[in-house]
Amino acid sequence: MIEMKALSCGYGKREVLKGIDLQLEAGELVGILGPNGSGKSTLILALSGVLSYRSGNIKVDGEEIARTTARWRARQMASVPQKSEFTFPFKCLSVVLMGRYPYLSRWGGYAEGDMNKALDAMEQTDTIQFAQRMVTEVSGGEAQRVIIARALAQETGILLLDEATSNLDVAKKIQIFDLLKRKNAQGTTLLCAMHDLNLAALYCKRLIFLKDGRIVLDGPTDETFTDKNLSKIYETDVRVSKHPVTGSPQAHFVPGPEDRIDHADHRAHGSMESTLMGDRDH
Amino acid sequence: MTHIEHTRNEISQLDARAKRKFSFLLALLIVGAILSLFLASLFGRLDISVVDVGKSILAGLGFNLDPGLDATSVVVVFNIRLSRICLSMLVGMALAVAGTVFQGILRNPLADPFTLGVSTGAAFGASLALFLGLGSTTFLGLGLLPLGALAGALAALFAVIALGRINGQVRRDTMILAGIVVATFLSALISLIKSLNEESVASIVFWVMGSFQGRSWSHVAFVLPYIIAGLVIIWFYSRELDILAMGDTQARQMGVHSDRIRLRLMIGASLLTAGAVSVSGVIGFIGLVMPHLVRMTVGAEHRRLLILSALLGGLALLWSDVLARILLPGGEELPVGVVTALMGGPFFCFLLKRRKVGTGL
Numbered sequence: 001m002i003e004m005k006a007l008s009c010g011y012g013k014r015e016v017l018k019g020i021d022l023q024l025e026a027g028e029l030v031g032i033l034g035p036n037g038s039g040k041s042t043l044i045l046a047l048s049g050v051l052s053y054r055s056g057n058i059k060v061d062g063e064e065i066a067r068t069t070a071r072w073r074a075r076q077m078a079s080v081p082q083k084s085e086f087t088f089p090f091k092c093l094s095v096v097l098m099g100r101y102p103y104l105s106r107w108g109g110y111a112e113g114d115m116n117k118a119l120d121a122m123e124q125t126d127t128i129q130f131a132q133r134m135v136t137e138v139s140g141g142e143a144q145r146v147i148i149a150r151a152l153a154q155e156t157g158i159l160l161l162d163e164a165t166s167n168l169d170v171a172k173k174i175q176i177f178d179l180l181k182r183k184n185a186q187g188t189t190l191l192c193a194m195h196d197l198n199l200a201a202l203y204c205k206r207l208i209f210l211k212d213g214r215i216v217l218d219g220p221t222d223e224t225f226t227d228k229n230l231s232k233i234y235e236t237d238v239r240v241s242k243h244p245v246t247g248s249p250q251a252h253f254v255p256g257p258e259d260r261i262d263h264a265d266h267r268a269h270g271s272m273e274s275t276l277m278g279d280r281d282h
Numbered sequence: 283m284t285h286i287e288h289t290r291n292e293i294s295q296l297d298a299r300a301k302r303k304f305s306f307l308l309a310l311l312i313v314g315a316i317l318s319l320f321l322a323s324l325f326g327r328l329d330i331s332v333v334d335v336g337k338s339i340l341a342g343l344g345f346n347l348d349p350g351l352d353a354t355s356v357v358v359v360f361n362i363r364l365s366r367i368c369l370s371m372l373v374g375m376a377l378a379v380a381g382t383v384f385q386g387i388l389r390n391p392l393a394d395p396f397t398l399g400v401s402t403g404a405a406f407g408a409s410l411a412l413f414l415g416l417g418s419t420t421f422l423g424l425g426l427l428p429l430g431a432l433a434g435a436l437a438a439l440f441a442v443i444a445l446g447r448i449n450g451q452v453r454r455d456t457m458i459l460a461g462i463v464v465a466t467f468l469s470a471l472i473s474l475i476k477s478l479n480e481e482s483v484a485s486i487v488f489w490v491m492g493s494f495q496g497r498s499w500s501h502v503a504f505v506l507p508y509i510i511a512g513l514v515i516i517w518f519y520s521r522e523l524d525i526l527a528m529g530d531t532q533a534r535q536m537g538v539h540s541d542r543i544r545l546r547l548m549i550g551a552s553l554l555t556a557g558a559v560s561v562s563g564v565i566g567f568i569g570l571v572m573p574h575l576v577r578m579t580v581g582a583e584h585r586r587l588l589i590l591s592a593l594l595g596g597l598a599l600l601w602s603d604v605l606a607r608i609l610l611p612g613g614e615e616l617p618v619g620v621v622t623a624l625m626g627g628p629f630f631c632f633l634l635k636r637r638k639v640g641t642g643l
Contacts, residue, residue: 070539071539073537074535074537078535088385088386088391090527091581093293094581098525098528101537109521119290129289132292134581
């Protein structure tokens with residue numbers, strides 16, 4: 001469904017992606033991880049047709065991306081950026097309706113069906129209550145959910161998220177990813193560039209690690225998300241344990257040597273601290 | 283489910299209310315415009331009664347109800363006053379729409395034909411065409427002067443965008459700064475050309491400060507095709523304007539071929555500016571202030587914004603020109619650009635200071 005071959009691209013003289021080979025099947029939920037500047041966002045931009053590539057190719061449903069129209073691409077893939085800058089006071093509903101643009105005919109306006117799809121998307125993202133408010137007047141997290149609603153209104157088989165939940169609080173992150181997981185279960189392919197390792201491990205079935213513009217690791221979450229791999233890629237000491245509820249792997253970062261305590265002490269110390277915290281809370 | 287149905291119901295009610303508000307404002311402005319055409323015709327050096335002004339307008343339109351009507355008053359009211367009123371309205375519409383478009387595609391609430399140097403570019407192009415003796419050239423009955431103005435407008439626009447770009451990023455403040463630099467430089471060139479041409483200071487003032495003095499129906503006919511062409515292009519891409527306001531990357535990801543569409547919109551807005559400038563010189567603040575006023579009232583959705591800005595801009599410039607005609611006691615005329623700057627400048631400072639959420643400032 002998505003196929004990249006020897007893909008290289010960048011900005012100006014700087015080459016960011018250096019020969020990416022990647023294959024994604026329909027219905028996958030894939031996380032793209034890697035340190036800052038590893039090329040995660042660039043990969044998303046190239047795939048969505050915003051950034052033209054220098055060599056190699058990208059195919060979506062067998063079509064070479066560079067030869068497709070913006071309208072065609074917008075019917076296959078919707079993108080959610082990390083942050084949007086709203087210069088003008090559009091109503092949130094108008095912003096979501098923009099997601100229906102690739103389906104408009106030249107002379108026709110947004111029809112009732114488009115309106116219903118926009119409202120459905122706003123329901124799913126819990127934004128419908130401020131449909132009539134200005135996007136410049138709602139909070140950053142709310143505006144981000146409006147953008148996610150717009151991507152859903154685009155009704156595409158593929159959703160691309162570039163740090164889409166980074167600026168949301170934990171509850172909203174989980175709410176959005178639960179929603180994305182449901183969409184995935186209904187057949188939507190998801191590709192998420194992420195900073196948050198644990199959130200990725202919690203939801204993604206497959207992880208792709210980028211470093212310096214190359215894929216250094218690609219595989220099922222359980223196999224790739226290990227102490228050794230993460231420590232090497234992120235160049236810091238990382239330990240992995242099991243999530244107490246879901247059993248998915250979760251990463252713990254280890255601070256510098258002076259703060260390290262041996263295991264037994266750590267536990268005692270930890271429990272004492274939590275009691276103290278509990279005392280303070282009550 | 284019932285809760286959600288309720289919310290949807292509320293949403294459609296609010297939509298209907300917004301639509302009623304828009305229709306009301308639209309009707310208000312249209313009635314205001316028609317009334318203004320008549321009311322503004324009452325002002326002038328020659329004292330003509332209200333009834334005679336009405337009869338003269340009708341006579342000019344071909345409905346002569348009173349054979350005893352003084353032929354002079356028909357000439358004064360219809361040929362001199364009304365033509366000028368219609369032209370100022372047309373130019374006001376063009377500038378307000380061009381301002382709306384520049385603000386939208388550049389995502390810059392401070393952009394307008396004047397601040398971007400596009401108007402001055404158009405004035406320079408027109409002056410140069412006149413200097414080279416191309417002023418009265420026509421092609422298929424179309425005056426070519428606006429084409430000179432269009433070339434100047436586009437050249438200034440691209441120069442400003444190139445100057446305002448830092449590391450590939452177009453910044454708001456630097457772009458306006460670049461606009462001021464380009465406008466100042468081109469104003470100096472206009473003065474130079476006019477001096478070389480041994481024309482009077484008045485003609486320099488005309489291009490730099492803007493005026494409708496001595497304009498007639500022939501000028502209306504002269505710019506009408508250019509302004510209509512600009513408006514049609516812009517209306518055709520009005521929905522894309524909304525999406526372009528979300529930024530280039532997002533616009534592309536929503537299916538807008540942003541480079542191509544933005545260029546077409548720039549040409550449309552430059553056509554409007556060029557047409558306006560070639561008959562009136564450089565007039566500031568109409569394109570800057572009108573979109574803000576309308577956005578504060580009905581929001582940023584461009585279809586409504588464009589229509590209401592156009593009408594409001596037309597009205598604002600029409601009455602500014604009336605003031606320019608009657609303000610000085612001795613019967614001398616002010617350049618209309620002086621009036622718009624005197625009213626628009628403080629008003630814009632007020633907007634800037636207030637920084638109301640929702641104006642986009």
